[in-house]
Amino acid sequence: MPGSSPRGCSASPLPDNDPVSEENPICSAKGCRVDAVWVLAWNNPKLHTPERRKTWLACEEHREHLSQFLGVRGFLKDVVPLDDWDSASDG
Numbered sequence: 032m033p034g035s036s037p038r039g040c041s042a043s044p045l046p047d048n049d050p051v052s053e054e055n056p057i058c059s060a061k062g063c064r065v066d067a068v069w070v071l072a073w074n075n076p077k078l079h080t081p082e083r084r085k086t087w088l089a090c091e092e093h094r095e096h097l098s099q100f101l102g103v104r105g106f107l108k109d110v111v112p113l114d115d116w117d118s119a120s121d122g
Contacts, residue, residue, distance in 0.1 A: 056113065058090035060097060065090035070116040072109040073101045084108060086116075 056067040067088035074083050089097050094110065101107035111119075 056088050058093050059087040060089065060093035063090060063093055065092065068113050069094045070109075070111045070113055071097055071101060071107065072111065073106040074108060075104075075106055088113070 057063065058065050058067050068091055069089040071087045071089055071094070072084040073087070074081070074085055079085070087097055087101075098107055098110055
């Protein structure tokens with residue numbers, strides 16, 4: 032269904048332009064409770080301005096699946112290690 036989350040994956044985006052604020056951020060894949068280690072930055076060009084970034088979090092196991100879901104739609108802009116995303120948002 033257009034606009035829905037990937038089958039088996041739930042979108043649990045973080046607030047836009049805010050640092051990751053959860054003490055123990057977890058993967059956005061549906062049912063996954065593993066600590067996130069990746070940030071997938073994306074936007075839907077039909078809905079968002081080019082500079083806007085939405086984010087999903089991913090564990091190592093789900094990074095590729097979530098990246099492919101966003102990538103085939105042309106939404107994926109960047110995949111960044113969570114520690115680097117945190118560091119960039121602190122500055």
